[in-house]
Amino acid sequence: MSVHDDITSVQRSLDELNRSLGRLEHQLGTNGLEMRRVRLDADHLRESVGLLRETADTSGTPRPPDLVTISDTPYDRSLWIDTDDEGLGARDRRAP
Secondary structure (H helix, E strand, C coil): CCHHHHHHHHHHHHHHHHHHHHHHHHHHCCCCHHHHHHHHHHHHHHHHHHHHHHHHHHCCCCCCCCCCCCCCCCCCHHHHCCCCECCCECCCCCCC
């Protein structure tokens, strides 16, 4: 199965879940905290699958993450003059 087919299958399952939740809401009412939470979770899933569909449609293959180059040159030591070595105490005192 392709990614598009899998997402379509998930979307159909979510549609069936929403229909079942509608029937439950009709029987139990919408005032209960549990029913509201289940409805919100189902709506959140629907939004997440929609976002997933958009990203799958825009790129057929996953895009590698952007790489950030970190320079090997040392930092300027004057940036650290007024700081203590974290966890070791001040420079003029002994660590415990």
